[in-house]
Amino acid sequence: MTSEHDTAGFLEELSRTSGEWLKGDGPDADIVVSSRVRLARNIAGFPFMTRADDDVRLRLVETLRRAVLAAAPDEGLQFINVALLDEMDSQLLMERQLISRELTVMDGPRGVIVGPGEHLSVMLNEEDHLRIQVLQSGFALQECWNMADALDTGIEASATYAFDEELGYLTACPTNVGTGIRLSVMVHLPGLRMTREIQKVNQAAQKINLAVRGLYGEGSQALGDFFQISNQVTLGCSEQELIENMHEVIPQIVGYERRVRELLCRENRQALDDKIARARAILTGARSISSDETLHLLSSLRMGINLGLVEDISIGDVNALFVHTQPSHLQKLHGGPLKTAERNAARASYLQSRLGSA
Amino acid sequence: MTSEHDTAGFLEELSRTSGEWLKGDGPDADIVVSSRVRLARNIAGFPFMTRADDDVRLRLVETLRRAVLAAAPDEGLQFINVALLDEMDSQLLMERQLISRELTVMDGPRGVIVGPGEHLSVMLNEEDHLRIQVLQSGFALQECWNMADALDTGIEASATYAFDEELGYLTACPTNVGTGIRLSVMVHLPGLRMTREIQKVNQAAQKINLAVRGLYGEGSQALGDFFQISNQVTLGCSEQELIENMHEVIPQIVGYERRVRELLCRENRQALDDKIARARAILTGARSISSDETLHLLSSLRMGINLGLVEDISIGDVNALFVHTQPSHLQKLHGGPLKTAERNAARASYLQSRLGSA
Numbered sequence: 001m002t003s004e005h006d007t008a009g010f011l012e013e014l015s016r017t018s019g020e021w022l023k024g025d026g027p028d029a030d031i032v033v034s035s036r037v038r039l040a041r042n043i044a045g046f047p048f049m050t051r052a053d054d055d056v057r058l059r060l061v062e063t064l065r066r067a068v069l070a071a072a073p074d075e076g077l078q079f080i081n082v083a084l085l086d087e088m089d090s091q092l093l094m095e096r097q098l099i100s101r102e103l104t105v106m107d108g109p110r111g112v113i114v115g116p117g118e119h120l121s122v123m124l125n126e127e128d129h130l131r132i133q134v135l136q137s138g139f140a141l142q143e144c145w146n147m148a149d150a151l152d153t154g155i156e157a158s159a160t161y162a163f164d165e166e167l168g169y170l171t172a173c174p175t176n177v178g179t180g181i182r183l184s185v186m187v188h189l190p191g192l193r194m195t196r197e198i199q200k201v202n203q204a205a206q207k208i209n210l211a212v213r214g215l216y217g218e219g220s221q222a223l224g225d226f227f228q229i230s231n232q233v234t235l236g237c238s239e240q241e242l243i244e245n246m247h248e249v250i251p252q253i254v255g256y257e258r259r260v261r262e263l264l265c266r267e268n269r270q271a272l273d274d275k276i277a278r279a280r281a282i283l284t285g286a287r288s289i290s291s292d293e294t295l296h297l298l299s300s301l302r303m304g305i306n307l308g309l310v311e312d313i314s315i316g317d318v319n320a321l322f323v324h325t326q327p328s329h330l331q332k333l334h335g336g337p338l339k340t341a342e343r344n345a346a347r348a349s350y351l352q353s354r355l356g357s358a
Numbered sequence: 359m360t361s362e363h364d365t366a367g368f369l370e371e372l373s374r375t376s377g378e379w380l381k382g383d384g385p386d387a388d389i390v391v392s393s394r395v396r397l398a399r400n401i402a403g404f405p406f407m408t409r410a411d412d413d414v415r416l417r418l419v420e421t422l423r424r425a426v427l428a429a430a431p432d433e434g435l436q437f438i439n440v441a442l443l444d445e446m447d448s449q450l451l452m453e454r455q456l457i458s459r460e461l462t463v464m465d466g467p468r469g470v471i472v473g474p475g476e477h478l479s480v481m482l483n484e485e486d487h488l489r490i491q492v493l494q495s496g497f498a499l500q501e502c503w504n505m506a507d508a509l510d511t512g513i514e515a516s517a518t519y520a521f522d523e524e525l526g527y528l529t530a531c532p533t534n535v536g537t538g539i540r541l542s543v544m545v546h547l548p549g550l551r552m553t554r555e556i557q558k559v560n561q562a563a564q565k566i567n568l569a570v571r572g573l574y575g576e577g578s579q580a581l582g583d584f585f586q587i588s589n590q591v592t593l594g595c596s597e598q599e600l601i602e603n604m605h606e607v608i609p610q611i612v613g614y615e616r617r618v619r620e621l622l623c624r625e626n627r628q629a630l631d632d633k634i635a636r637a638r639a640i641l642t643g644a645r646s647i648s649s650d651e652t653l654h655l656l657s658s659l660r661m662g663i664n665l666g667l668v669e670d671i672s673i674g675d676v677n678a679l680f681v682h683t684q685p686s687h688l689q690k691l692h693g694g695p696l697k698t699a700e701r702n703a704a705r706a707s708y709l710q711s712r713l714g715s716a
Contacts, residue, residue: 270703274645281643287632345628 010078010114011089015332018323019096019118019135024315026138030306031254033186033226033319034135037144039152040171040180041130042162048172049125057109057125063159064124068113071154078114083107088337091328097135099123119147127172128180130155139250141183141243149239168235178235183246187253190225190303191260198227201253209233210249225299229253265307276304284356288344294325294351301355313355321354368436368472369447373690376681377454377476377493382673384496388664389612391544391584391677392493395502397510398529398538399488400520406530407483415467415483421517422482426471429512436472441465446695449686455493457481478505485530486538488513497608499541499601507597526593536593541604545611548583548661549618556585559611567591568607583657587611623665634662642714646702652683652709659713671713679712 279300527538637658
């Protein structure tokens with residue numbers, strides 16, 4: 001189904017487009033950038049990854065690939081052999097949130113199957129044999145879950161999962177045992193961050209067993225006012241209960257952020273206008289810009305759009321810029337590797353081409 | 359000769375124009391913004407200012423005014439009674455470098471006589487009875503001295519200066535005794551500042567009895583890469599010797615700054631381009647900006663023009679912006695007092711109107 005040529009073309013195409021889940025639509029998309037459901041699964045009769053040698057891993061990739069493609073035969077899935085990718089291409093997939101950092105750095109046979117519009121990605125041989133991930137724009141966990149659940153059921157038609165009647169799905173890491181599910185939403189909370197209320201969100205989330213993390217998941221720092229909120233518990237309650245839990249909490253955070261923004265608009269309008277105008281000025285005017293600074297400035301611009309203070313740029317455009325200004329995207333666009341200083345210049349020129357008027 | 363109506367009209371006009379010495383022409387005007395000669399004089403038979411009561415001061419103002427106007431009858435001089443000015447107007451004259459901070463804050467009868475194009479200003483009843491100041495664009499100390507000397511000689515025709523055969527001109531502060539002259543040039547040294555070479559200039563200048571000060575003279579901090587270099591010694595050498603001394607030193611500093619700029623252009627071009635482009639972006643994009651930040655950014659922009667990296671703005675335009683973005687100029691333009699936040703917004707909008715393309 002996929003030759004290397006296919007992969008190259010797919011990656012080329014990828015670097016010029018954006019995932020559907022970045023469109024900026026869906027419920028509460030002003031604050032909830034995206035929703036994600038991830039299922040961890042392992043195949044019965046195969047050892048966990050830590051004990052699987054390359055032969056086993058190779059057989060796993062073939063078995064899993066067949067099972068996933070069989071489960072969704074009409075959906076135009078693309079298999080990518082991650083072991084064959086160079087660093088730039090595997091980074092590209094990571095910047096795209098289609099694969100994890102772990103999958104880029106590990107050795108041995110491994111891959112990812114990507115669905116059209118990038119709603120779906122299934123990692124093969126990451127920490128678990130299978131990591132099914134569904135992404136949607138806005139606050140749409142139920143939709144993500146429905147899609148993930150359907151694929152999961154489809155896969156079970158041709159593969160037998162490692163499952164224990166009492167514990168549930170068995171996973172490589174005990175924290176995933178049970179449902180094997182992780183629900184997460186990426187929220188944009190510039191108001192709560194500016195007013196330092198973000199600490200309270202953090203504390204409140206921890207009390208009810210939700211984790212607040214940075215943009216790139218576990219261990220990463222929150223950057224540019226973006227936070228991932230996800231469940232910590234996977235054992236002892238159903239998927240539906242976990243989704244309901246998020247449906248209680250996330251709207252409260254969204255409401256909190258909205259109230260703070262309104263307050264800022266009312267009582268600190270000049271500073272807010274200035275922050276947003278400067279962000280735009282630097283994004284379009286700089287000749288060299290780091291990815292961190294870009295992230296922070298795009299965050300301000302994004303809030304400006306949400307508040308109606310910037311009218312000629314869409315949320316979807318800004319969401320896409322977050323992805324397309326990252327190193328591998330810039331290098332892919334350039335057609336080859338760039339050193340840091342060159343990347344910073346390429347990033348500035350890309351931003352100007354997208355946001356500049358002159 | 360001047361009614362209050364005249365003064366109001368003159369100040370109004372002032373707030374909309376720029377001094378000739380800001381035109382950005384004259385020798386080495388890329389680095390030497392302006393040259394200034396100041397003569398301190400006191401009238402024989404009157405006590406020094408510290409011992410002069412208001413009656414004496416009033417008589418002094420009248421005597422001095424007549425003497426100055428008689429010395430240059432055809433030059434359209436404007437007398438301004440500083441004691442009658444409100445804070446905004448006296449600040450305006452100070453921002454214009456026509457009067458000193460001291461003259462704005464002291465009490466009692468005092469004034470200033472301003473010549474056309476603002477090349478000439480004569481303060482009456484400042485630290486000394488007379489402070490004759492001549493300003494020119496670029497490195498033009500000889501021209502300044504010739505003009506100051508001619509006026510000085512003219513005044514002596516109708517007034518007798520306090521003069522001692524051995525000491526020279528007697529002044530309120532011993533540091534001015536002798537020639538009573540202070541020569542100073544305002545230099546723009548962003549390259550030496552960026553590369554931290556400015557320390558060396560400072561040390562070298564001190565060794566040969568030159569002072570390096572900030573934009574607003576004594577006690578003020580250097581801001582935005584602008585420095586005033588002036589003689590410390592006024593006793594024991596002639597005016598011409600002092601001028602020659604400056605003519606030896608200043609070209610060395612100018613050459614040093616030029617070499618550093620060339621080096622930056624050659625070896626750090628991207629960072630330089632970025633700095634200048636960002637300065638312009640913020641100056642035109644901000645909605646609120648302090649006068650300090652403005653000064654720093656205009657400094658970068660000015661260097662960009664000098665290096666040919668910015669082509670659609672002139673040095674004269676930027677020089678004028680340094681003056682017109684100061685608090686009293688903005689308030690005069692607005693037509694009344696503005697609070698800090700309002701001034702910052704007015705400054706941003708003024709800068710945009712002058713530098714923005716949109």
